[in-house]
Amino acid sequence: MKKRMFALLLVVIMAVALFAGCGSSTENKGADQGSTPANTEEKTxxxxxxxxxxxxxxxxxxxxxxxxxxxxxxxxxxxxxxxxxxxxxxxxxxxxxxxxxxxxxxxxxxxxxxxxxxxxxxxxxxxxxxxxxxxxxxxxxxxxxxxxxTDHRLAAGMAAEAMVKDWNGMGIDPSGKKVIVISSVAGSKVNTDRTEGFIAKITELVPNIVVLETQYGENDIAKALNIAENTIAANPDLIGIFGDNNHMGVGIAKALEESGKHNEIVTYAFDTNEDEIKALEDGTLNGLVVQxxxxxxxxxxxxxxxxxxxxxxxxxxxxxATIVTKENMKEPAIHKLLYPLE
CATH class of the missing domain: 3.40.50.2300 (Response regulator)
Known part of the structure; x- marks a missing residue:
């Protein structure tokens, strides 16, 4: 009898232990699942x-x-x-x-x-x-x-409008006088749009102005300088130059400085760099078309x-785009365009 009771008690104890072990296993599994973070790592x-x-x-x-x-x-x-x-x-x-x-x-x-x-x-x-x-x-x-x-045609047209305004302020009658575009490269849609946009607007505003054949500087400052020097020397009635990027602008500014013609020839160029900004401050360039x-x-x-x-x-x-001149270049919004990294 005692042996039977002991055996029965042993069975009950083992059953309870087995049940507890199963419950513990299930509980731990659930805890592990809850503590494992989801894969929330984002792709780079x-x-x-x-x-x-x-x-x-x-x-x-x-x-x-x-x-x-x-x-x-x-x-x-x-x-x-x-x-x-x-x-x-x-x-x-x-x-x-x-x-x-x-x-x-x-x-x-x-x-x-x-x-x-x-x-x-x-x-x-x-x-x-x-x-x-x-x-x-x-x-x-x-x-x-x-x-x-940028709408390059529109922006170049803005430069033409500013140029005509400057001539008026200087007392220059542009009728029959000459202007030229010195372009960086031929065949680029950007440069073509800038060249054509400037010429279209300047001839609209001054129908009898003489637009010289566009010259190409191959994105080389020295070549732009040479083109500008030769054009200035050959055309005493030249009153305007438009450079369609920053390298052309720097070359043109150097030619104007060396020839001493910056007070007679109104010049606008696209974009900015340190040399263009200095030329604007010095009055060698009249304005920049700034993107x-x-x-x-x-x-x-x-x-x-x-x-x-x-x-x-x-x-x-x-x-x-924005027309930047010596007069507005110190304005906070304009200054930020000229010096975006400050």
Missing amino acids: YKISVIVKATDSDYWQTLLAGAKAAEADSNGKVVVTTDGPPSETDIDKQVSILENVIATQPDAVVIASSSSDATVPAVENAVANGIPVITIDNKLNTDKYTSYLA NPFGMGYDGVMHAMEAIEGKSVQKDIIIN
């Missing part, structure tokens, strides 16, 4: 930013804007930057773009030197699900994600990030 997006040239303060400012967007992403974005040495190195830029696409980045932001040469690579990227944000120069394709740029490269670099990366995440991105975005 690789965005490649390619500019027209690395030898230009303008494009370095755009790259600084792209890097600022990287910093503001709190580790969500890694920006790599690249570009050919000069805006004339179109084949080099195409090669850079093709190599970048081969690495399968999450997005590409590009300021293309050519409206045509980079099109096949851009279309290939888009076809393979890589968003492409184009900046500054519009490509001859609709297969891109977004386009951010917002820092903002375009920043917004380009941000739009790329939105496109990667499947958000809606506006197809074409026009950014206003």
Whole structure:
């Protein structure tokens, strides 16, 4: 009897222990599940930013804007930057773009030197699900994600309007007098739009003005200087020069300074760098058509990030340009455009 009771008691104890063990196991499993964090790690997006040239303060400012967007992403974005040495190195830029696409980045932001040469690579990227944000120069394709740029024709027309206003203030009658455009490169849609925009507006405002044949400086300051010197020497009735980028502006300013003609010839140029700003302060240049490269670099990366995440991105975005003169360059908003990194 005692043996039976002992055996029964032993069975009960074992059953209770087994039940407790099972309960403990289930409880611990639940606790482990609750304490294991969900996989909330976000993917880091690789965005490649390619500019027209690395030898230009303008494009370095755009790259600084792209890097600022990287910093503001709190580790969500890694920006790599690249570009050919000069805006004339179109084949080099195409090669850079093709190599970048081969690495399968999450997005590409590009300021293309050519409206045509980079099109096949851009279309290939888009076809393979890589968003492409184009900046500054519009490509001859609709297969891109977004386009951010100045209206270059309109902005150049603003320079023509400012030039006519300056002539009026100086007591110069522009009728029958001469103006010239010194352009960086031929064949670029950006430069073509700037050249044509300036000429269209200046001839609208002064129908009988003489527009000399456009000269091309091949994005070389020394060549722009030489062109400006020769034009000034050969045309004593020259009253206006328009340079369509910062390298042309610097070359023109040097020619005006050396010839002593800066008080007689009104000059406007696109974009900014240290030399152009100094020439503006000195009165050698009358004005600059200033864009917002820092903002375009920043917004380009941000739009790329939105496109990667499947958000809606506006197809074409026009950014206003500003005419900067010696009179307004100290205004806070203008100063910020001239010195975006301060």
